[in-house]
Amino acid sequence: MDTTSFTKKSIGGVAQIEPALTPPITHAPTTFPVKPKQINVKPRSKKRDIPEGLWTKCPTCGTMIFDKELDENLKVCPKCQHHFPIGSRERIHSLVETCTFEEMDAEMSSVDVIKFAGYRGKLERDRRNTMLTDAVVTGIGKIGAHRVALGVMDFGFMGGSMGSVVGEKLTRLIERATEGGWPVVIISTSGGARMQEGVFSLMQMAKTSAALAYHARQRLPYVSVLTNNSYGGVMASYAALGDLILAEPAALIGFAGPRVIKDTTHADLPPGFQTAEFLLDHGLIDATVPRKEMKEQLMRYLDYFAAGKKN
Numbered sequence: 001m002d003t004t005s006f007t008k009k010s011i012g013g014v015a016q017i018e019p020a021l022t023p024p025i026t027h028a029p030t031t032f033p034v035k036p037k038q039i040n041v042k043p044r045s046k047k048r049d050i051p052e053g054l055w056t057k058c059p060t061c062g063t064m065i066f067d068k069e070l071d072e073n074l075k076v077c078p079k080c081q082h083h084f085p086i087g088s089r090e091r092i093h094s095l096v097e098t099c100t101f102e103e104m105d106a107e108m109s110s111v112d113v114i115k116f117a118g119y120r121g122k123l124e125r126d127r128r129n130t131m132l133t134d135a136v137v138t139g140i141g142k143i144g145a146h147r148v149a150l151g152v153m154d155f156g157f158m159g160g161s162m163g164s165v166v167g168e169k170l171t172r173l174i175e176r177a178t179e180g181g182w183p184v185v186i187i188s189t190s191g192g193a194r195m196q197e198g199v200f201s202l203m204q205m206a207k208t209s210a211a212l213a214y215h216a217r218q219r220l221p222y223v224s225v226l227t228n229n230s231y232g233g234v235m236a237s238y239a240a241l242g243d244l245i246l247a248e249p250a251a252l253i254g255f256a257g258p259r260v261i262k263d264t265t266h267a268d269l270p271p272g273f274q275t276a277e278f279l280l281d282h283g284l285i286d287a288t289v290p291r292k293e294m295k296e297q298l299m300r301y302l303d304y305f306a307a308g309k310k311n
C-alpha cells in the first residue's frame with residue numbers, strides 16, 4: 001500500500017480527516033516544520049570589530065601590533081624585537097640622509113630568457129605588488145658623512161632571488177663605487193639564485209664576486225648586511241664576501257636549508273643552527289646589529305674604515 005496517501009490534506013472549509021491507519025514510524029513524513037534559522041544576536045567581540053589590515057600579530061610573542069606603530073618602529077616588534085620583513089625602499093629611507101639617494105638603473109628589468117613556464121606572469125605580478133622592477137634597488141647615497149654605494153634587496157620580489165638583473169645592477173653599483181672610491185654596502189635577503197633564469201642566474205655569482213675583487217684591489221671597504229633570510233647563490237657569492245659581515249638578530253643564514261643538510265649528512269643539527277647568533281659564535285659573521293641601530297653602527301664602521309685609509 002502506498003503510504004504517501006496518508007499525508008494530511010486539508011480542503012478549504014472541510015475538517016481534516018485522519019487516515020484510517022497510522023503510517024509506519026520508519027517512514028519519514030514528507031514535510032517537517034521549518035526550524036527558524038538561528039540568528040546570532042550575541043554582540044560581536046571587540047577583537048572582531050578591528051578592521052583587517054590595521055593590526056599584525058607577532059609570530060614570536062603573539063602580540064597584536066598596530067600597523068602604524070610597527071611602521072614607525074621599522075617593522076620590529078616593540079615587545080620581543082622580532083624583525084619583520086621590510087621593503088627595500090623603506091630600508092633605504094631608514095639608512096640614508098634625506099634626499100641624498102640617487103637610484104641607478106631603476107628601469108632595468110628581466111626578460112624570460114630561457115622561456116621558463118610561468119616566469120613572465122610572476123614577474124608582472126611582483127612588479128605590480130612591489131612597485132619594483134626587480135629584487136634589488138641600487139644607488140649612491142650618504143650614510144652620515146660618507147658617500148656609499150648602497151644595494152638593498154627585497155624579499156617581496158620573487159623571494160629576493162638573484163637573476164641577471166640583480167647581478168647586473170649590483171655589478172654596476174660596485175664598479176661605480178670602484179671608480180668613485182666609495183665603500184659598498186649591500187643588504188641581502190634572498191632565497192638564492194633565480195631558477196627561472198637557469199645558468200644566467202648562476203653566472204651572476206662570478207660576475208658580482210669579480211667586481212668586488214676589483215673594488216677590494218682599490219683598498220675600498222665592503223660591508224655586507226645579512227637579513228632574514230639569506231640563502232643559496234647570494235650567500236655563496238657577494239653576501240659572504242664582506243670585509244665586515246653584519247646580520248640582523250635571529251636572521252636565518254646559510255647555503256642550503258637545514259632539511260637538505262640533515263638529509264644529506266644524516267646528522268642531527270645543533271639547536272639554533274643557521275641563525276645569526278649561531279653564526280656569530282662560529283665566526284662566520286662579525287656582529288649582529290638590530291635594525292634600529294643599523295644606521296648608527298654603519299656610520300661608526302665607515303668612520304673606522306675611512307680613518308684606516310687616511311693612515
Ligand SMILES: [Zn+2]
Nearest residue numbers: 058061077080
Ligand atoms: Zn613580538
